[in-house]
Amino acid sequence: MDAKRRWLAAGAVLCLVGGVSGWLSSTVSAQQPAAEVVVVGAGDICGSNCKQTADLVKAANPAAVFTTGDNAYENGSLSDYRTYYEPAWGQFRSLIKPTPGNHEYQTSGAAGYWDYFNGTGNNNGIAGERGKGYYSWDVGDWHFVALNSNISMSAGSAQEVWLRNDLKATAKPCTAAYFHHPLFTRGSHSPTTAARPIWQALYDNKADLILNGHDHNYQRYAPQRPDGTADATNGIREVLVGTGGRAFYTFSRTMPNIEASNDNTYGILKLTLNATGYRGQFIPVAGRTFTDDFSGACKPKGTSGFSLTADPATVAPGGSTTTKVTVSGSGSATLSLSGLPAGVTASIAPNPVTAPGAATVTLNAAASATPGTSTITVSGTVAGQTKTATFALTVGAPSSDVYFDDFERDTGWVGNASGTDNASTGAWERGDPEATAENGDKQLGTTTSGTNNLVTGRLAGSGAGSYDVDGGLTSVRSPAITLPSGALRLSLRWSAGLGANASTEDYFRVKVQDTVVLEQKGTGAHVNGSWRTASVDLSAFAGQTVRIVVEAADGGSASLVEAQVDDVRISRG
Incomplete structure (x- = not known):
């Protein structure tokens, strides 16, 4: 045949x-x-x-x-x-x-x-x-x-x-x-x-x-x-x-x-x-x-075993950063690193990692660390069996950052810090967003880096309106940030999705102290979510201690409001 x-x-x-x-x-x-x-x-x-x-x-x-x-x-x-x-x-x-x-x-x-x-x-x-x-x-x-x-x-x-x-x-x-x-x-x-x-x-x-x-x-x-x-x-x-x-x-x-x-x-x-x-x-x-x-x-099944993957990382001389090692399969893997360049040290937690699971690798670079890119090898051992993965580590130029948060870990942002929030659903949270759509994307199922961002109710539910902002205001406030003197700039990635039923009473807003530096209001037409970049001159706040406040509101009759923020950065110059 x-x-x-x-x-x-x-x-x-x-x-x-x-x-x-x-x-x-x-x-x-x-x-x-x-x-x-x-x-x-x-x-x-x-x-x-x-x-x-x-x-x-x-x-x-x-x-x-x-x-x-x-x-x-x-x-x-x-x-x-x-x-x-x-x-x-x-x-x-x-x-x-x-x-x-x-x-x-x-x-x-x-x-x-x-x-x-x-x-x-x-x-x-x-x-x-x-x-x-x-x-x-x-x-x-x-x-x-x-x-x-x-x-x-x-x-x-x-x-x-x-x-x-x-x-x-x-x-x-x-x-x-x-x-x-x-x-x-x-x-x-x-x-x-x-x-x-x-x-x-x-x-x-x-x-x-x-x-x-x-x-x-x-x-x-x-x-x-x-x-x-x-x-x-x-x-x-x-x-x-x-x-x-x-x-x-x-x-x-x-x-x-x-x-x-x-x-x-x-x-x-x-x-x-x-x-x-x-x-x-x-x-x-x-x-x-x-x-x-x-x-x-078909893939041979047998014992599932385990495998490793690792994310690339960049660190500035005199600074620190984190990256993630993911262990798939089964078993308890003891991890180690090799190939670190001179002047860079690392720690792994937790270690060992029970699969499936992940470990955070913290990388610290001395001020004397030489800029360049190295290939780092991650080794994992389970029951005498060792497997490896590699990732690129870039030691960059000295950082101009005064503040940076990619929301991959809890750095102290507080929801409803003023005690005046009244939204019944869609409160700001740090998490992995699920996608929603209504005549186009409203909440994006993506972040601009890593897994997490700030999002108004990260879940999708059975429809676009299941976990959006309803009933009023939701806010989240950064930890206190002490700014140096000189020229300063705030940049962030943001997305706001609003339905055709949203009016000017419905909005996404970013404030530094009480000053509004970014705003998107409802227009009576669909405003679809997409990742955009905002850049704001903060030189007027030089030498002060400030907090960033992010708000979203369903301010009038019930309407569709979704918002996201990622990669908040304040830099010199």
Whole structure:
């Protein structure tokens, strides 16, 4: 039998449909007698335009069908499921293994989703446990994990802990996961950085594929790490297939590691799976010509072991800085550094590091340290096994900084320092922001450096208005900063996103003492979030001790207000 016929040989057929958002805590087995199975699917499926993709699923004669959310528009209500989903994709009900998307959660608690798949009032069923939606099942030599990106995915959350335990328990040689919100996307939606802990758990356990929806287009990425670094050996390939039938979203950004993309073709993803790897194909609806064809090998599982990564760092002579070493996998790793240039010393805490985890490396440079860039080697040892990683350390020119905060650690900023804040949600906090969008990005899921920034309610929730500023004012104040004499300049990175319902009573504002130095007010039109740089002359404050105050307010009727600040710097000259 030639290679093409072997790929198309009869076997169980499984359908994957993108738009995930429900995580189940039960385990379902789909035993398949064939060594090779076929998985087909797509995401973001049924308004009134999903019959063509349903026809493709039917033609595949699948053994199982699973969705990755946003199955029934507009609100995932029981009526939406019965009106739009049932006539097209409802024919696969006996085969379905679904997950919900964010549109399901536009009906409170995704009740329509649970009622349709499990039956009204039932706590468990084919959609898993009501309110959770994360679960796993096996087909052929593959282990599939369905996850819910509408509930907490943070490290230590119930879902993340369940996932790590589930991945450790499987004996299957190959692993795929599917959920709604993608960590990596070049579409209209912002990347969902809240999914990074889930990615990390899958990466640590050598998963092979991650399948998403949410953006209504097709995107395929080269294998990569959770931080977006290409990794042909241990990376996970993401395929975003939000092409089940909903109106298309155009591409709005470039992304590293993208291998194929299309934003004008409905279709399904077909995965032909065996014990050693996979072949993927995008199958278009009738009359369309875009296709995609790719393949990959499953990573050897065995003992997960451990691996190291390290971030680059820059330090000024006479100064200090920190960087991070991440330990993935399992075990307790004792870390050490080599290759430090003359005049630079380092300490590591904690040490050892229990994987998965991270250590902070503090680097101190003597005033006599010679400027230049060195390659530093980080070694980690677990149970007699040693692995290494490298990072670039740059000793720069003497710093002109009087003050700098990138919010990677708590330096003493205080919320509501004046005691006059009255916002009911969206208070300023230091953290890793999740992305929100409403007619464009509002809260960015990115920072300008590191992991954390200052953000008005870092969570995304089920919609752009879930954790924005509501009900009044929220403020945060810096620690006291003593300024020297001479010319001084304040610079910072900032983003403000305001809805079309925001008026001039709604604002983002930065003050030094009581002087407003930066302001963005509502305009009655959408003001989309984007990282911008502010530069302010502070020479008038030379010789004084000052505090920086950052404010955001929903001052009039309820409106959409989001804001972020990162990399606050006061420098001489």
